[in-house]
Amino acid sequence: MEFLVIALVILIAISVFRFFRQRMYLKTLTEEQFREGYRKAQLIDVREPQEFERGHILGARNIPVTQLRQRLIELRKDKPIYLYCQGGSRSARAAQLLHKKGYEDISQLKGGFKKWSGKIKTK
Structure with missing residues (x-):
């Protein structure tokens, strides 16, 4: 029982950190x-290409988080990067990868695409 409590405390501490x-x-x-x-x-x-095709913010490029590591060459380090996904979790993972690779000016859309009320483009 003590082990479970200690493990839970460690997991919470890691999450907070x-x-x-x-x-x-x-x-x-x-x-x-x-x-x-x-x-x-x-x-x-x-987001994934099929999600992007159903609708995306006008002017956005689609680089799925699953392909980001292989497509870093497409991104400039001297310009801000604005990320979004459907709800915010994938853009946070993408930001973590970009940060590890030396990108500094990274922002994400609060609530993701599902909260966007501006212009969108569909295919």
Whole structure:
């Protein structure tokens, strides 16, 4: 029983540490803040291609989080990167990878595409 309690405390501590560490390199922006800056940034939709084709923010490029490691060459380190996915979890994972690879100015859309009310494009 003691082992389970210790393991649970360790898992919670790791989660809290990761949460605060992520806040150091990833800005979570409201839709209004996101709109103000995404035209000057690299706007990346990290969802899968079929999700992207059903609808995406106008001007976004589709680089799924599953392909990001192989497609890093497509991203510039000297320009801000604005990420979004359906709800926010995949863009957070993408931001973590980008941070590890030396990218610094990374933002994500709070609530993801499902909260977006601006212009979208569908195929």
